[in-house]
Amino acid sequence: MPLIDPSVVDLSRLQFALTALYHFLFVPLTLGMTFLLCAMETTYVITGKEIYKEMTHFWGKLFGINFAIGVATGLTMEFEFGTNWSMYSHFVGDVFGTPLAIEGLMAFFMESTFIGLMFFGWDRLSRPGHLAVTYLTALGSNLSALWILVANGFMQNPQGASFDADTMRMQFNSFVSLVFSEDAQAKFVHTSIAGFVTGALFVMGISAFYILRKQHMALAARSFRVAALFGIISSLAVVTLGDALGRLDYLVQPTKIAAIEGLWEDSNAHGSATSAPWLLFALPNDATQTNAAEIGVPYVLTPLITHSMDTPIPGLLSLEQQAGPRILNGIKAINALQQYGVTHDAASLATFKQYENDMGYGFLAQKNAPNQDLTQITPANQDAIVAQTEKDTIPNVFVTFWAFRIMMFLGFYFVALFAFAAYYSLRNELEKHPLLLKAALWSIPLPILACEFGWITAEAGRQPWSVYGWLPTFQAASSHPVGYMVFSLIGFAALYSAFIAAELYLMFKFARLGPQDHHAEPTVGGGATMFGKPQLADKSWQ
């Protein structure tokens, strides 16, 4: 059997990370903007005031620019499991593919069909009819987040499936465990509401821009109010759910939570767990397995993570050591499984069953075995291989630690920003606080950044696993030659760069242009070029 080429695995990871992070630049805005449009249109239907229709129209236009790339880059994600993670798709497709298929049936059709009506149906539908369409679009886009996070929940904490030796894969056995997995639940709410924060800050920031320039005041002040209230509740909810997720990681992914907190030694290594510090700042060094320049707040870590005062949290060093026996068992499991594949005899199946729960650790050792072959492990080289594999059982601490911290600091910043924004908007004193308005404007990209770092925390923190405890990432990739990966990476880089340039050009253009004129038709005699300023009837943006 040909060897797994580590550089192909790394390139596959790079491509998946880049395409997923890129896709995720647009998704949070879609999740939030759809419900903001619902809020605005609800007001329109209740009050009957045209300004709210204009608001829905205008923000809908900016939403549409964003939605298109979200859909386009989502196509890549749906197919990339098959094109680049063939072993993964084979291994868990029976359980992981199902939420993706349901996502298509339940969510994508709903969102994509109704968004056409939402944009084009204004004159063809009654007011409540159109409002219902807008709500269905919002529900559809958030349902798609639900199902993809149900799938992701399985990667983080696999439940609802068990390994089957005859088909060499995880087989689905409990729909309820899969869908109501605590990880899936908390992560869906966290992600969806993080999208709400992103949408709220987007609307609030652009409104602040108009208020600063005293343009489109009727629309801007109302949009600011709606977004500020939408944002303050959402940003508080995101923090709450973040805490729930942290506790969940503590229960089911000990290596992730230890990496997030930069915890090399057990939390009670220096006295009691109660006084263990929560690190505000540190420079984790993965090579020496220590932290430099620690700044900690004592008495915070234990209650924060464990929701108790004195439960010790295991550190990464002891987690590595605990993996040792599991690696030895895993090697036995994989060898028995390979034997069973040839002979289908009851004895090897029984041996496999005995060590089945550790089989993932056997796969993990394969990377370090001679010729990636576990049968070539002898008592002579065994200790060295196990020691090497132990080091592979934890994620990159520097990345996980800082990705989490950036996300979290930004989360608290949003709470503060929205609190001030909501307060001054409710008092109608926004114009007296230009600094707040400027902060809102310049903070527009920050929630997107926080979402990206959230994704990195969740997925980099899950390493070295594709499916936590069962399938290492190293085993999951397709067996492509390096040339294929270079070809696709260059293509994605070129296309995606062109798209983001076009998106930003249009976003800035229409945001500056403001709500009056939605047409891009050039005036008579003057066609604008791609890079020139379009000539428009409304010059208010200049």
Place this chain on the structure above:
Amino acid sequence: MELYVVLKVIWAVLLGVLFCGLAVMVGMDMGVGTLLNFVGKNDKERRVALNIIGPHWDGNQVWFILGGGAIFAAFPTLYATSFSVFYVVMILLLFSMIMRPVAFEYRSKAAGSWRGIWDIGFLISGAVPMIVYGAAFGNVMEGVGYHYSWTGQYFQDESFLSYLLNPFAVMCGVLALSMSIAQGGTMLMLRGEEPIYGRARKAALGGSIVAIILFAVGGLWVSHLNGFAFTAPVDPNMPATPLTGQTVAVQAGAWMNNYHTYPLLWALPILGFVGMLGNLLMNAAGKPVVAWWSGALAWIGVIFTTGASMFPFLMPSSTNPNQSLTVWNATGSAYNLGWMLFFALVFTPAIIAYTSWCYYVMRGKVKLSSITDDSHSY
């Protein structure tokens, strides 16, 4: 018959239905994209053409996404293997597909040479996916070079050039393209006015004629092509693994075996021809509604003709025929197929209902004036 076998067969049929939905709905939009520069000689005409499918392209495209998701869940090993062995064309397909939503949303939001760039995007994102779609069927019929290791990981045994430059597959690709042009042209006639109507009619007629010829040529070709057949009885209830349980031989003309055993299956290619002819004649007669439904029937005929000829093979391996992926060894577990069937039964009627409602709300001819009045037009 055991429940698992019933579920496997149901999902094989549903896979065909999915391919039909994809071909009819996405194919129509692709045809419009391919024809855009031909039916619209100036910017205004092109905008009219785009807005004919404007409210629907996004919903239609979900057939494509659902195709990916449903194959992933119902045929995990097929999904894992086919998308990887066809990596180079799959990536080309993705590149061209992801251009389309962006082209729709962005084209009319700025003026000048900007629009010309996106018009080229529409041509690429219309023609390339249809050629790849058809060519994939052609390549699969000829067999693909791959085998599995004991873990279930696939390994590719042939260069990507062998499936990129396969003449039979290229012919299948052109067949799919011509059918999508016929269907797209029909849609443009259905909701467009002169001069788009006349140009679309010309294209649709041409598309149907080419499709009829290629479908006939393809049939003759397949009867001489190397097909795959079981040489020992297979247990359809077998666990879903390609590693054991099948003995398969490569035989010239084996793809005709099912037609020899069950002559009733000849109804499928006949349906294909009737659909194509119906599309041709009705468009000639200026009845695009009937022509549209005929075109849909043509797709159903062509796809199920292929499926019936290959059943139960899904993607045979030319280098290790015993590990060929079939309906018996490539599906998900019975539990999974059952749940998926439940969701399909609940949601498919809902999807059909609201999609139809959406087309009903947006019915009528698309006029230039309605586009310039609506700020959301493409």
Place this chain on the structure above:
Amino acid sequence: MGKLFKFIGLAAALALALFLAVIAGDYGPWYFAWLVGTTMIVLIAAAGAVMFDAQEANSNGKV
């Protein structure tokens, strides 16, 4: 007769909503929280806009 059908339709929708709420509340407390929370967020944001109009009408009345 029409009213009766409307009543039956609304009653059925209410029963379905209650059923879903019970299922979500039992098995998926966070899902339930999302349903309730999102509805609340949207309605509070909409109420903020209505309040804005009221404030504006008030201050215009004083001048």
